[in-house]
Amino acid sequence: MxxxxxxxxxxxxxxxxxxxxxxxxxxxxxxxxxxxxxxxxxxxxxxxxxxxxxxxxxxxxxxxxxxxxxxxxxxxxxxxxxxxxxxxxxxxxxxxxxxMDSIIDFNEDLGYVTVEPGVTQEQLFQFLKDQKSNLWMDATGSFTSHSLIGNIADRGFGHTIMADHFGSVGGMQVVLPTGEIVQTGLGRFDNAKAQGIYRWGLGPYIDGLFTQSNLGVITQVTLWLMPAPQCYEKFFFSVEREEQLPELIDLLRPLRLNGTLRSAMHIGNDYKVFGSMQQYPWDETSGETPLSREVMDRLSEKWDFGAWNVSGALYGTKAEVKNARKAVRRQLHGKVKSLRFLSEGLVAIAEKIKKPYQWVTGINLDEMLKVLRPVMGLTKGVPTNEFLPSTYWRKKTAAPAPDDADPDADGCGLIWVAPIAPTGGVYARELWEIVKTTLIKHGFEPSVSITLLTERAMDCVINIAFDRSVEGEDERAIACHDELLQCLTESGYYPYRLSLASMGLVKNDETNYMNLMRSVKGLVDxxxxxxxxxxxx
Ligand SMILES: Cc1cc2nc3c(=O)[nH]c(=O)nc-3n(C[C@H](O)[C@H](O)[C@H](O)COP(=O)(O)OP(=O)(O)OC[C@H]3O[C@@H](n4cnc5c(N)ncnc54)[C@H](O)[C@@H]3O)c2cc1C
The missing domain is CATH 3.30.43.10 (Uridine Diphospho-n-acetylenolpyruvylglucosamine Reductase, domain 2)
Structure with missing residues (x-):
């Protein structure tokens, strides 16, 4: 234009x-x-x-x-x-x-809240606390100050049973570019009792048109919340070798599909876990990049994490959680390392005994709890800034405190590429090969987390992390991104959402789908x- x-x-x-x-x-x-x-x-x-x-x-x-x-x-x-x-x-x-940061409506009994675009994760969290609500929201690992609607507009995801954020939308108010206000679902009937409750409304369902698009400005969303479960338990385990990924995915799929695992499970590789704990180990690498397999293995041994590290949570009544725990144990028995279940009671005890425990065993429980607290919090919908310093991975200066992180201003380099795949070992193997080969070829660590986002689909979030103040890194990162996206889409793995860098690169111009979208665009804008x-x- x-x-x-x-x-x-x-x-x-x-x-x-x-x-x-x-x-x-x-x-x-x-x-x-x-x-x-x-x-x-x-x-x-x-x-x-x-x-x-x-x-x-x-x-x-x-x-x-x-x-x-x-x-x-x-x-x-x-x-x-x-x-x-x-x-x-x-x-x-x-x-x-x-x-525009008002919480317009809240219903404890039916478990929903209606928010404007300026309402942030921390604002809703605090609101629920103030209301002494028995409802949980879902949270992302991003800024506590990010908008709930902004995240929904790009169909982001989090960590609990309600991890698929667009999946929890009951209805919207949208302003079209021509200025008309549209209520979706039953919201178009002024007197409809089930507005925001029954998302399909009557007639064509249109909410999706306003996400990952440019067809309107979302001004309100009714977002469903989950009742706090009677019982909640976190669990962790790992597998030692990189090649065990396909087997791991195939082991977890039935549990996710049959509802034993009701929330989004996260599987981080060693690079990902290490990158969320500290910055690039410049001392151990004599300034060389990328972080070699040998150094990574040494660090994994020191910190006792595996090639793939899984964290998930169980939700339900006491009996349901007990049964789920049994099913998880049975399925994973003898096949994974260090399967540990962690209830809130156990964490409370650990908090109390951390000092004497360290005197007796030499193990620094406090350090472990520092990492555990935000991870556990996310599976209960507690927003945190603790993961923001990970965006300073390749910076040579120390990362700021989580609440002060400003990756844009501080020249942190980060491009996400997040392909979606069927939950299956063969797909995981193929994806991982593409990611590993491409990132290493371009001089970046193949840092990934795989989320079993729905019962049938997993999303692999790849971060290309670099330091923008190093000459040539911007160009190298974009070259890596472009090649990665090309290899992934040629192999049938399309991103679940696009970055600004990828928007022009996913080619589907001539499809009837795009023709339809352009017609709709012409109509509303x-x-x-x-x-x-x-x-x-
Ligand atoms: C360390 C780290 C961890 C992260 N973890 C996660 C994670 O766990 N899950 C996740 O999903 N993301 C994650 N992100 C990515 C990102 O930070 C979040 O998705 C965040 O929610 C997006 O920012 P926002 O909510 O302010 O949305 P915005 O930046 O405001 O909006 C996002 C996009 O949606 C469109 N949009 C926004 N508002 C509207 C509207 N009202 N109407 C129409 N279109 C609109 C815009 O075009 C905009 O570009 C992470 C990022 C970092 C750096």
Missing amino acids: SMMTGEVDAALNEFQQCLGTENVLIDPLTLKTYETATFKTERKIPAVVKPGSTNEIQACLRIATTHKIPIYTISTGKNVGYGSRVPSCDNAVVMELSR PEGILSPGRYGI
């Missing part, structure tokens, strides 16, 4: 009149922060606008349409590793919705002003 400077100036003027100058950011230093991600982008942004209501969003879209200015929606813009706040096209005004090019639309 080409633009005349006069049109931009006129639009900025109108944005200022409508939102107040304090909600139209044009200071070059501020704009630079919105133009910065954890990988190289060259997009320029003329302004950031911050509407505070649905009416103001409508007005912003009207102004953008009148002046044919592209406008790119973000909620809180913490999409770090996927492109942060950088728009899908050049010269787009960023429309940030963080000011005739001037093509909303997030042009997002997900290829």
Whole structure:
């Protein structure tokens, strides 16, 4: 979309009149922060606008349409590793919705909450606490300050039974680029009692159209929550050799499919686990990268983790958890290392005895608990910033405290590639071979976590981690990303979501699906002003 400077100036003027100058950011230093991600982008942004209501969003879209200015929606813009706040096209005004942070409705009995785009993970967590609610939310390992709706808009996932976030959406309110407000599901009937409860509504189900797309601005979501289970138990185990991955996946699949394992299970390889504990071990490698197999093996032995490390949780009544524990033991018996179940009671005891335990055994329980607490918290929907320092993996300066992490500003390099596959050993083997070969070839550690996201599908989250301040690293990382994505898609493994770096690379232009999407886009956004090019639309 080409633009005349006069049109931009006129639009900025109108944005200022409508939102107040304090909600139209044009200071070059501020704009630079919105133009910065954890990988190289060259997009320029003329302004950031911050509407505070649905009416103001409508007005912003009207102004953008009148002046044919592209406008790119973000909620809180913490999409770090996927492109942060950088728009899908050049010269787009960023429309940030963080000011709209009301919790509009809450129902303890039916287990749902209706939120605006600015409502963050920590805000909902605190709200449930204040309400003394018996409901749990789901949380991601990302910023506690990220938006629930922003995550849903990209179909992100977390760790509990409600890990598939879009799967917990009961209904939405959306503003179309033309300014009309659409309620999805039963929300279109003013007096419908089951609004937000029965997600399919009546007639075509359309909520999906507004995720991973550019067909509307989501202004409200009704999100389902889970009742806190009577009993909860975390478990961990590992397998020692890299080649055991296919067998491991085949062992876990029946448990996930038959409902013994009800939540998203996470399997991190040694590189992933180590990277979440500390930065690159420059001393042990004499400054060489990538981290060699030999050094990784030495570190794994020292820290006692395996080639693949599994963490999951059991939820239910006491009897259900007991049965599930038995089933897990039976299935894994003799095939895995150090299967450990950890109840909350056991952790509470460990907290109490950590000092004397260390005196007697020499084992630093406190260090172990430091790692355990956030991992356990996530499987109970407790948001944490503890994993953010992992984005400083290749930095030579010390990572900041979790709450101070700012990977965009600090030149951390990170690109996620997250292919989805059927849950099966053959697929895991093929995926892992592609990942390992490609990342090592380009000089990066093959750091991955595999999540058994649904009963049938697993997602492999690969992080290409680097230091943007090292000359040439930006280019090497993008080259690695492009080759990885190409190899994966050629082999039939498509990402569950796209980063800004991958958006133009997944080729499906000529399909009837894309033709349909373009027709819908033409209908709801005739001037093509909303997030042009997002997900290829
Ligand atoms: C260390 C680390 C760990 C992470 N762990 C996870 C994880 O466990 N799970 C996970 O899913 N992600 C994870 N992420 C990725 C990312 O940080 C999260 O997905 C985060 O939720 C995205 O940021 P946000 O919520 O602020 O969304 P935004 O950045 O605000 O939005 C994301 C995208 O959705 C679209 N969008 C946003 N709001 C709207 C709207 N109202 N209407 C229409 N479209 C909209 C925008 O185009 C935007 O680009 C992680 C990142 C890091 C660095």
